[in-house]
Amino acid sequence: QDLPVIRAAVLQIGTVNWELSTIVDNGLDEKHGFELEVQPYADNGATRVAVEGGEADMAVADWIWVARQRAAGKDYVYIPYSKAVGALLVPEGSEAQSLQDLAGGKVGIAGGPLDKSWLILRAYASREHEFDLAAETEQVFGAPPLIFKSGLSGELDGAINFWHFLAKMKAGGMRELVNVEEAAVALGLDPDTPLLGYYMKESFLSEHEGLAQQFYDASQEAKALLRDNPDEWDKLRPQMNASTDAEFEALKTDWIAGAPERGPIDLESMDAFLQVMNDLGGQELVGQATTLPDGLFADVE
Amino acid sequence: MIRAHVREKRFGESRVLSNIAFEVAPGETVAILGPSGIGKSTLLRIVAGIDTAFDGHVETPERMAIVFQEPTLLPWRSCLRNLTIVHPDLSEDDARAMLGRVGIPDKAGAFPLQLSLGQQRRLALARAFAGRPEMLIMDEPFVSLDPETSETMLALTERLIAEVRPATLFVTHAREEAERLGSRILELRGTPATLAPRLVQNGELP
Amino acid sequence: MIRAHVREKRFGESRVLSNIAFEVAPGETVAILGPSGIGKSTLLRIVAGIDTAFDGHVETPERMAIVFQEPTLLPWRSCLRNLTIVHPDLSEDDARAMLGRVGIPDKAGAFPLQLSLGQQRRLALARAFAGRPEMLIMDEPFVSLDPETSETMLALTERLIAEVRPATLFVTHAREEAERLGSRILELRGTPATLAPRLVQNGELP
Amino acid sequence: MTDPRAVTAISLVGLLALWVVAAALTADPQILPAPGALLGPFWAELTSGELLYHLSQTLIRVIWAFVLAMALGVALGIAMGRSERLNRWLDPWLVVFLNLPALVLIVLCYLWIGLNETAAIVAVTLNKVPNVTTVVREGARALDPGLDAMARVYRMPWTTRLMHVTLPQLAPFIAGAARSGIAVIWKIVLVVEFLGRSSGVGFKIHMFFQLFDVGMVLVYALSFIAVMLVIEWAILQPWERRVRRWRTA
Amino acid sequence: MTDPRAVTAISLVGLLALWVVAAALTADPQILPAPGALLGPFWAELTSGELLYHLSQTLIRVIWAFVLAMALGVALGIAMGRSERLNRWLDPWLVVFLNLPALVLIVLCYLWIGLNETAAIVAVTLNKVPNVTTVVREGARALDPGLDAMARVYRMPWTTRLMHVTLPQLAPFIAGAARSGIAVIWKIVLVVEFLGRSSGVGFKIHMFFQLFDVGMVLVYALSFIAVMLVIEWAILQPWERRVRRWRTA
């Protein structure tokens, strides 16, 4: 019983919990030679403090953030978890047909001015329509639940939110104006880039050889289970906060669609993505990570 | 005209005043005598309308002036302002003159806590005299003063009373003072305190 | 033994005391006289060690008692506690007896603000008398008291001084009081105040 | 209307009525549910033991931080209020710590001390001490010099002086700082909990806020408020009445 | 060491030294950068205009909320402190609003009033008023009844009374509430800004916290603190010295 323990700091309501619960409930952790211990927190910042403070070994973040930290000297290593799935929604009665129609309107953005979906959409608008989305609209940066509510109430002309809120907003009648995936493709980016992932400290991984691969295997097996086995979803339903069957189905479909293919990370498309982000967000977004830092991605397949 | 009838005043269980009735006409000066703790200040507070928790009734003119047993000044305002804040109609020159009359002409800009206690008491007197009160209440106004200053203050009071003719009620422990200023003397006696009979005939209400 | 030599005391620019020197032997009682505002309280505060911002030096015994010009009680503690907090060695019975001697035997449980001003002053006297001070300082201790109570307090003071024989220094405006209690009288005069020459010969330092 | 209990009851009912009206005007249970709608969830959380568990966690933190912050803050406040010299030295520090964002202090505490209970309590205490100090310092500056002289002349030992001369004069300042203090502390505990604890009302409130479940947010917030009301009536107000007796008697 | 300016300077240098030592001990510039490491980013933010823009946004909100909260809080505090009757009616409300989590009030304000400036300022004000009221109420309860009687007998108009009798007595309470008040307000403004504004120091701090860029968090936090130090020295302390003159003269 000397299995290495991975302490995962996660948002209690994060969708990553669905995967982690599946791993623990099905004993996939022990099967792959480690033990998973989930620590719930109420805020993303808290999970990061937990890892940095040595109270946890793993948390979830987007890889640009991890790259930034690594370039700044932290020994964080990234393991893919999910693809980018985002969209800009407009209210039910909106007549907007393209991003240009939002000119003069108010756009609510949950992730702040450096939100990746927002940046991609800005690039897309300027490249496709020669339209400066940031200059032509008024942005309201707010907490995700407030953007959710203001979006539904019609106070906003457009809204970009985290994807589980997007699912609910769509279920509440809002319409997808532009999908971030389409926009990414139009920009020549690989839509399969796993934007979200787990990160662990390299020092931790080197104490347990092969642990990254073992965890990745467990993660992939859980994804497969969830993709192929609807019963697993029924077990998760209590923690999914879906108030209607429609919401439940939407969350489920979107989650499965967001699971990246198994396989090593395509460094080239990652680099291309990073360059675009660097162009858009500049140093404020990527810090010193103007090129892919060495050893950022765990060597998993 | 002050008309007071205090049927009873008690603090909790202890009865302090009982059945005290008197009148003070404008221009009349009534002295109140009585041992320490008998209820003199309490009676003055009732007459001034500060203490309303008693059984009885009191009628007084509107414009009154008071000298408390302690100076009760505004410590955060200069001596001059202590006069002009209370009497907004008083010109600064008149206020300065008033300070001169009570013997602290050089203290206009000083704060009360920079005065000696006797000087504070004189400032309190100046404050009372600076208006033209229809009614004047003073609780031991001339203590803490040396005989000379005390004489000056007494003379000043006499002049004010002669000029303005307020209905005046004052407490003192010095019988000479009472006899000099007072047209009548009320003496409090006993527990609860009542007016000592021999002195009140002409002041009592029917 | 009190030894005081105040070369100068000033408040800002104004000089209040100048070149005042005297001694008070144990058992001796010295009265200070002088008009209001001359600097009597200031001198007492210097001697008591409260005011140290002066030019000169003062030597005093360790155990002292003081009666300020105002009562200066702890308003949030009962009368009894006002005695026992200041004198932790005083038994409750002795404290009650002391309250009796100053004429407020029934006020042990009352708060100071429930007393008349005269009663508060007597409590302050009781507090000073309850220790066995080697040095006693009193600033106009017997004002605000009717003649009878005043007499009682005077007698009480005499008895205490005879028993405990402290070096006593007190301020008064009443010459009879000064002459009755005081073995010597110091009179302050002028601006800045100095000791009036005719009265101080035997008390002056070389 | 003279029975204080009746007044309090009516007053609270009035507040409830206001809430009902606001809820009716809002007409969106997602934004502001009516009071009745919270009874079910409240009961569920209560019987599951969740509510009591998180409430007790938060209370323990609040009590610790409160006691520490008041003790340190009052001591510092008295010292700085009485000594102009000391004040001149420490005042810049006070201003800096007073205005340091809670977030910064909390994160630094977590990173230095670790993500544990000690760090949480230290963070809250450090956040609150400057507030208490500021208020008490003003009180210490306003102390009566007459009583001070009296205490000095009668050679009171410093404990006696503190107990019977200084603290009673500071009582209104301490009462004010304590009452607004508990409130501020509990607000900081909320932040501390959502930034790095896995239990407590703050943790739950933030989580339910992420889910936009205003009802559950209110259930937890109001449970704490109920506790505070009980403390107010059972401890603070009787204590204050006793301490204030000398004024009104 | 008698020149107050020198003392203040030395004291601040000491604080800086403490920081340098702490940074050296931490030995991780990502957790706590040394002061020197912040000069570059500070200069960059200053010259780009970013810093001044966000700082001014925050200051405007702080000033608005401060003025509103102090005015309302002092008025309510005086009223409740003087009238035991009114106090009995309003006290339960006070306790509830005092302990309502900032988050709840802020979110409700944003949802009712909209994601705008008014909502932000109202939310901060509502959060702070109960604190001011609590402290000032204690002061109003401790008012000197002697001066009160004097004001009554001399028939002072209520404005005179307020200006010359009541407020000077409340000055230490108001000063305490104001100083700890600005600090609390600015902390709430931070939360308000990160929950729903697109400008201000709180918005930036939260963004940089998300990026785990402690250096920039400190740049913004310390810039505000610098402003507060200036306000303290240029406005608060001279004012206090003037108001307190009667005590020390």
Ligand SMILES: Nc1ncnc2c1ncn2[C@@H]1O[C@H](COP(=O)(O)OP(=O)(O)OP(=O)(O)O)[C@@H](O)[C@H]1O
């Ligand atoms: N803090 C102070 N600042 C400036 N001047 C002061 C201060 N305290 C006292 N004085 C002045 O010093 C002088 C002496 O004051 P002191 O209180 O000693 O007088 P006193 O002889 O006790 O008078 P009284 O008999 O009226 O009590 C007075 O003129 C007073 O105005």
Ligand SMILES: Nc1ncnc2c1ncn2[C@@H]1O[C@H](COP(=O)(O)OP(=O)(O)OP(=O)(O)O)[C@@H](O)[C@H]1O
């Ligand atoms: N607030 C109070 N509560 C209870 N008893 C009080 C209160 N105020 C005064 N007393 C009592 O009422 C009596 C009368 O007090 P009052 O102040 O009127 O006396 P006085 O005649 O003015 O005495 P003095 O000459 O000493 O000033 C005293 O015995 C006092 O103890």
Ligand SMILES: [Mg+2]
């Ligand atoms: Mg009296």
Ligand SMILES: [Mg+2]
């Ligand atoms: Mg004097």
